[in-house]
Amino acid sequence: MQEINSLIGGFQVALTWFNLMLMFAGIVLGVIIGVLPGLGGANGVAILLPLTFSMAQQPGGTTSAIILLSCIYWGALFGGAITSILFNIPGEPWSVATTFDGYPLAQQGRAGAALTSAFTSSFVGALVAVLLITFMAPLVAKFALRFGPPEFFSVYLLTFCAFVGMSKGSPFKTIAAMMLGFALAAVGTDTVTGQLRLTFGYMELLKGFDFLIAVIGLFGIGEILLTIEEGLEFKGAKAKLDMRVVIDTWKELPKYWKTSVRSSVVGCLMGIVPGGATPASFMSYGLAKKMSRDGPKFGTGMVEGVVAPETAAHAAGTSALLPMLTLGVPGSPTAAVLLGGLLIWGLQPGPLLFVEKADFVWGLIASMYLGNIVGLIVVLTCVPLFAAILRVPFAIIAPVILVICAIGAYTVHNSMFDVWLMLVFGVMGYVFKKLEYPLAPLVLALVLGDRAEDSFRQSMLGSQGDLSVFFSNGLVGGITTLSLLLLFWPLLSRALAVIRGGGRPPTTTE
Amino acid sequence: MDETRQHKAVGSVRLWEIVVAAIFLAFGALVVYDSRRLGASWGSDGPQAGYFPFYIGSIICISAIVNLVTAAGRKGDGAKPFVNREQLKMVLVVMVPYAVYVGLIANPVYPLGIYEASVIFIAAFMRFLGKYSWLKIAVVSIATMVAFFLMFEVWFKVPLPKGPIEALLGFQ
Numbered sequence: 001m002q003e004i005n006s007l008i009g010g011f012q013v014a015l016t017w018f019n020l021m022l023m024f025a026g027i028v029l030g031v032i033i034g035v036l037p038g039l040g041g042a043n044g045v046a047i048l049l050p051l052t053f054s055m056a057q058q059p060g061g062t063t064s065a066i067i068l069l070s071c072i073y074w075g076a077l078f079g080g081a082i083t084s085i086l087f088n089i090p091g092e093p094w095s096v097a098t099t100f101d102g103y104p105l106a107q108q109g110r111a112g113a114a115l116t117s118a119f120t121s122s123f124v125g126a127l128v129a130v131l132l133i134t135f136m137a138p139l140v141a142k143f144a145l146r147f148g149p150p151e152f153f154s155v156y157l158l159t160f161c162a163f164v165g166m167s168k169g170s171p172f173k174t175i176a177a178m179m180l181g182f183a184l185a186a187v188g189t190d191t192v193t194g195q196l197r198l199t200f201g202y203m204e205l206l207k208g209f210d211f212l213i214a215v216i217g218l219f220g221i222g223e224i225l226l227t228i229e230e231g232l233e234f235k236g237a238k239a240k241l242d243m244r245v246v247i248d249t250w251k252e253l254p255k256y257w258k259t260s261v262r263s264s265v266v267g268c269l270m271g272i273v274p275g276g277a278t279p280a281s282f283m284s285y286g287l288a289k290k291m292s293r294d295g296p297k298f299g300t301g302m303v304e305g306v307v308a309p310e311t312a313a314h315a316a317g318t319s320a321l322l323p324m325l326t327l328g329v330p331g332s333p334t335a336a337v338l339l340g341g342l343l344i345w346g347l348q349p350g351p352l353l354f355v356e357k358a359d360f361v362w363g364l365i366a367s368m369y370l371g372n373i374v375g376l377i378v379v380l381t382c383v384p385l386f387a388a389i390l391r392v393p394f395a396i397i398a399p400v401i402l403v404i405c406a407i408g409a410y411t412v413h414n415s416m417f418d419v420w421l422m423l424v425f426g427v428m429g430y431v432f433k434k435l436e437y438p439l440a441p442l443v444l445a446l447v448l449g450d451r452a453e454d455s456f457r458q459s460m461l462g463s464q465g466d467l468s469v470f471f472s473n474g475l476v477g478g479i480t481t482l483s484l485l486l487l488f489w490p491l492l493s494r495a496l497a498v499i500r501g502g503g504r505p506p507t508t509t510e
Numbered sequence: 511m512d513e514t515r516q517h518k519a520v521g522s523v524r525l526w527e528i529v530v531a532a533i534f535l536a537f538g539a540l541v542v543y544d545s546r547r548l549g550a551s552w553g554s555d556g557p558q559a560g561y562f563p564f565y566i567g568s569i570i571c572i573s574a575i576v577n578l579v580t581a582a583g584r585k586g587d588g589a590k591p592f593v594n595r596e597q598l599k600m601v602l603v604v605m606v607p608y609a610v611y612v613g614l615i616a617n618p619v620y621p622l623g624i625y626e627a628s629v630i631f632i633a634a635f636m637r638f639l640g641k642y643s644w645l646k647i648a649v650v651s652i653a654t655m656v657a658f659f660l661m662f663e664v665w666f667k668v669p670l671p672k673g674p675i676e677a678l679l680g681f682q
Binding site: 050051053054055170172173175176179180182183186190192193195197198200224225228229230393394395396398399400402403406407410411414416419420423426427430431432434435437453456457460461465 | 523526527530531534537538540541544545548552556557558559560561562563566567569570573574576577580592593597600601604605608609611612615616624628631632635636639640642650654658662666667668669670671
């Protein structure tokens with residue numbers, strides 16, 4: 001029970017007045033970010049990351065900084081549910097499934113019940129995932145200590161192949177977007193030889209593309225442009241949450257324990273795989289619909305239909321931090337931004353983090369428990385306040401968000417060139433979204449590009465250019481095989497369907 | 511009549527798919543070219559600088575060609591409009607002033623700094639898209655930027671580009 005001791009130590013780190021204040025501030029900021037159009041977990045954290053630079057330089061400051069940023073993430077996860085239920089606008093892709101039953105509930109005047117069940121199930125999902133992290137992360141980290149460059153490269157390969165295998169759209173668009181991320185990551189000075197790559201004589205490109213700029217542009221500006229194009233007007237249901245509704249809903253919720261358990265498991269499993277939160281929420285909604293007695297009534301405003309996707313999405317969003325901390329492989333764009341934060345603060349995510357920075361890791365894990373409790377209290381008590389933000393007219397909120405994006409892009413390196421770059425990424429995000437090029441693999445490739453390349457080069461150096469090093473032992477061979485399986489999964493599943501269906505290709509339902 | 515004109519498409523989805531795939535192809539070729547220039551093979555001391563990007567560029571080219579062929583052969587929903595004129599107008603109404611705003615922050619002629627430029631940007635946005643009264647505009651835009659000023663310069667000590675007014679007040 002070494003984990004329990006470490007966790008108690010973590011609580012001692014996290015439980016200071018300063019950190020509790022940061023948690024509270026982070027959650028409130030996070031919910032606002034989750035509620036506002038154009039700001040989401042990933043770019044919200046990216047914009048606020050520079051604010052932690054000076055904080056992280058103080059002794060023990062990195063823990064406070066990660067507490068602030070991770071609480072923004074939890075807040076954004078909670079906030080997504082508010083817009084989905086009250087306004088039928090999913091703030092985040094993984095909240096889409098919440099609108100199916102959440103919005104009908106709100107229209108029937110049961111917004112309070114929908115919100116309470118959404119927040120409570122988010123909390124339950126997150127709690128299960130944090131428990132998983134508490135007990136699994138040290139094991140995974142210990143196991144990963146034995147990893148050499150080939151193993152790490154095969155894990156990166158697995159991450160990226162999982163994107164291709166699990167993407168709903170065209171696999172070649174996923175590959176193109178991902179490779180674009182790798183190519184952009186390669187721009188600038190080569191870390192090994194010191195040669196300039198892909199700069200074509202432009203001094204501004206020397207330091208390469210920062211993924212934070214890309215995140216702010218792609219997700220922030222791109223999202224705003226899409227919102228504006230639709231000429232969005234917010235028409236929402238009234239939000240009122242009094243204690244009686246909350247308690248009545250809480251009495252109802254234990255009935256759905258089976259759905260909660262199932263959704264938590266689905267969420268945790270999918271969350272460890274990159275890009276898992278959105279499919280997890282849909283999958284868990286689908287499973288609940290299939291297995292529940294009230295299944296046929298789903299979509300007309302069932303509390304259970306809110307419980308299922310919210311539990312899974314929050315569990316997945318939280319467990320996405322497990323591979324980020326233990327292997328240095330983020331499971332979601334927001335986890336990628338957090339990973340970028342660790343790198344900027346001078347921490348090396350990966351198995352050694354658990355040995356060298358145990359305080360930091362366990363402080364973070366303890367703050368996940370506390371942050372979600374604080375989050376649940378904040379959202380239950382302040383819903384009308386947050387819903388009021390959405391009633392601020394678009395002509396006021398949009399320019400303020402655009403200004404925030406510009407400031408966020410500037411503060412990363414104090415460079416105006418970055419702000420222009422963000423504009424370009426914004427237009428790119430808009431076009432990519434419209435043509436269904438996925439953005440998450442692009443961002444992850446941009447973050448992991450250098451590390452993936454380093455591990456590839458080191459593996460190649462060790463084997464003198466022989467690719468069979470990726471099959472040299474059971475572990476690395478297994479991961480590589482699994483990666484290739486996932487990579488060719490779109491082809492394989494089609495082939496299987498053809499064999500089973502007697503030569504008829506499956507109808508794609510995109 | 512009027513409605514059909516407003517909904518006139520600016521290029522079909524298929525056209526834009528082809529354009530984007532072609533840009534990907536060109537970019538991939540550029541990466542391959544630059545990697546070849548740096549050396550994409552095995553040097554005396556291991557893989558050369560262009561070794562990894564060379565493969566990345568090649569994969570971009572291959573997937574771009576697949577996307578190009580898929581898009582060119584796409585029927586049915588490929589003819590859907592990519593964006594209609596009204597939508598494009600809205601996007602440009604936001605993007606063009608935004609670019610002007612970024613230009614105002616820092617330029618060689620008269621840099622306004624982020625705070626002054628933001629006040630102007632928010633004010634213009636509220637005036638032309640929201641039709642608010644000047645009083646409301648002044649309150650919202652100036653209050654927002656004063657709050658940001660306090661947050662960045664005073665609280666978190668993150669310096670942003672400053673303009674003439676801050677210089678007058680003695681902030682550098």
